[in-house]
Amino acid sequence: MTGSERSLRKGSSKPGPVPEGYVRLYDMRFCPYAHRPRLILLAKGIKHEIVNINLINKPEWYLEKNPSGLVPALELSTGDVITESLIVSEYLDEAYPGPKLTPSDPLQKAKQKIILEYIGQVTSLLVRLLKAKKSNQDLTELKAEANVKLQKLNEILVNNKTPYFGGEDVSMSDYMIYPWFERAVLFDVTEMLSQMPNLKKWSDLMIQDPAVKQTFIAPDVYAGFSKLYFQESHEAADYGL
Numbered sequence: 001m002t003g004s005e006r007s008l009r010k011g012s013s014k015p016g017p018v019p020e021g022y023v024r025l026y027d028m029r030f031c032p033y034a035h036r037p038r039l040i041l042l043a044k045g046i047k048h049e050i051v052n053i054n055l056i057n058k059p060e061w062y063l064e065k066n067p068s069g070l071v072p073a074l075e076l077s078t079g080d081v082i083t084e085s086l087i088v089s090e091y092l093d094e095a096y097p098g099p100k101l102t103p104s105d106p107l108q109k110a111k112q113k114i115i116l117e118y119i120g121q122v123t124s125l126l127v128r129l130l131k132a133k134k135s136n137q138d139l140t141e142l143k144a145e146a147n148v149k150l151q152k153l154n155e156i157l158v159n160n161k162t163p164y165f166g167g168e169d170v171s172m173s174d175y176m177i178y179p180w181f182e183r184a185v186l187f188d189v190t191e192m193l194s195q196m197p198n199l200k201k202w203s204d205l206m207i208q209d210p211a212v213k214q215t216f217i218a219p220d221v222y223a224g225f226s227k228l229y230f231q232e233s234h235e236a237a238d239y240g241l
């Protein structure tokens with residue numbers, strides 16, 4: 001638990017209202033989408049609580065708050081609920097003080113959005129790969145596609161000649177793609193990534209980032225989770241929480 005995090009709850013019973021001055025993130029710690037706003041909350045030092053949702057056996061009250069049933073979702077002290085990891089992350093960046101993770105210059109902002117759009121293509125492909133792996137499909141084509149997409153991500157860093165996707169400092173796009181790299185073992189792309197030097201340098205830098213350090217989960221823990229996930233074990237929802 002960190003200075004800005006009030007409590008960590010398991011989340012089966014309905015939580016009360018969000019205290020004034022706090023936000024609440026509905027989370028599942030192995031979920032890469034939910035990892036995104038967790039990084040933003042920490043990077044900006046926003047006071048928050050985390051409520052973990054068991055995604056295999058979702059509590060009824062969660063479906064009332066967020067009918068899609070997906071995590072992450074952000075609840076405000078007004079009772080408003082914001083969903084979709086990128087929207088939640090951008091909301092947090094705009095609405096709260098702390099380091100600005102999105103450029104204010106319109107041209108730089110547009111450039112970041114182009115990278116974010118591409119990151120969306122990479123992440124959805126990796127999720128498709130994971131689902132195909134779970135249902136024992138042939139992965140050859142998807143893996144080849146992932147290789148091409150990740151090479152292109154590597155080229156963005158090469159062409160920009162910057163350590164991070166947005167420039168000299170960590171920014172929104174870095175936090176939006178990082179969770180998939182931490183989970184490379186789940187998506188079966190560890191070997192592929194070892195062939196991409198700029199991405200490797202970038203991920204080594206990201207591991208030094210304070211928000212990343214505070215949320216880091218080691219590859220062997222993901223490997224343990226992955227076994228349970230592939231067996232559709234109910235323990236997977238709760239593994240290591």
Ligand SMILES: N[C@@H](CCC(=O)N[C@@H](CS)C(=O)NCC(=O)O)C(=O)O
Nearest residue numbers: 031032033055070071072084085086
């Ligand atoms: N587009 C959503 C995707 C979120 C998502 O797929 N979350 C998964 C966990 S990683 C989930 O909640 N799954 C539960 C379900 O499908 O019922 C976002 O960016 O927030």
